[in-house]
Amino acid sequence: MNVRARCETCAVRLRAICGAIPEAAAAALSQASHMRRIPAGQTIYSELYDPGWFAIVVFGVIKLVKTRGDGRQQIVGLLFESDFLGRLFDRHTDLTAEATTNLELCCFSRGVFESLMQEHKSLEHALLRRTLDNLDSSRDWIFLLGRRTAQERVASLLLFIAERIARGRNEVIAGTSEFELNMPLSRADMADFLGLTIETISRELHGLKLAGLIATKGRRRITLCELAALRRLADGV
Amino acid sequence: MNVRARCETCAVRLRAICGAIPEAAAAALSQASHMRRIPAGQTIYSELYDPGWFAIVVFGVIKLVKTRGDGRQQIVGLLFESDFLGRLFDRHTDLTAEATTNLELCCFSRGVFESLMQEHKSLEHALLRRTLDNLDSSRDWIFLLGRRTAQERVASLLLFIAERIARGRNEVIAGTSEFELNMPLSRADMADFLGLTIETISRELHGLKLAGLIATKGRRRITLCELAALRRLADGV
DNA sequence: CGGTCAGTTGAGTAGTTTCAACTGCGGTGG
């Protein structure tokens, strides 16, 4: 009962998989869930470590990272509020999941979740839809990394982050108004995400600032001033 | 009956989704299927055109392409024998699917397939597994495009194609032996896939030839002579 | 056997990286 009550006030309830399944399945899922807080910087799982649970991100941002022998990293995915964390049906992974901000996670033990999936096919359906969406966004990033200049990449990243943050507030980014965001990624993270160096990130942000498209306050607060112009840059027009 | 007989001799039966579901579901799927041949170069679906069917690739290679306003293209996915073609649950797409070789497809009308999925949950399960695998390979390509030199990309592509072709023959690529392949992609396709120009592709292939790692016969036949060395290059060691 | 276009080769250039020095934000301790 109080378990369900917790769901009633959950910030991501409507957007996560638990909001896309019938009441019975949601109740069973809720019963099996437990909350967990994780500090920024902590590794959640890696090639070497399986925590034994999956999770829905309730608050914060997680990066999925591939690391090369020589220490170079590439972020291959970002998880925001309402996203699902973990690799179903396969204990092996070559990714590392790391908290880029402090996190609040709604966790389910692997075994329980997988048997719930067998019992409630609606859950599997919701996950399939979500995975297909993830695949679509993955392909958007492939496009971004393959054929775009540093400037286009940085502009795209800013818009991408803004959109995800706005979605979390149930807002939509209007065409012309400003948007202030608290960047959840460090310069190094941005570089690892866009396949650039931190120096290039710094220079491109500076360029956007000179052009009046963005303004910054401190290290992490960025205001997107000219959304339409940014979008034009991102699309490389 | 003769429909099932067709499946008995199907080249991809064991590796496609139809090989991962119970007999009853497979029989229903088989009943609903029809074969289709498509010549190289033909567009199968695009932002503007929905053929109204999904398919399993029985023979050939399909490229999934994103095109930019200025005409630049990026291949964001390749489908080989046994892969599933089509976007479930969503009629809208910003991709174009195009035959890079002559194709043989086992097709299912959209409506029939989606109702079969509701009836046979095992089908949905098989698709979820496959989609998760696709997501994994997508992320491998993100890694490739983000942080690697032209040489590493070309070496990776050759190994990737070799592996997919070998899998189609139920072979595994040995550590040191040679492997001859018939490249299903033109230089332009390779460039669009790796986010490089055709000139760079050409120069890198030439370099690999000089280094004795590959040999070529005509435009499309490539022999990988030093698999171990190629793998080292691809990994950037 | 000749034409055509995919693919190759060359020279110069643009954009990003590398390496190195510097700046200032934000946390800590006096």
Place this chain on the structure above:
DNA sequence: CCACCGCAGTTGAAACTACTCAACTGACCG
């Protein structure tokens, strides 16, 4: 509350990789 310190982030100069543009070659077709 302010001064100091460490490190994230910035800036500059040089080097390098891949791109652009242009000319050329030769594989494959009729």
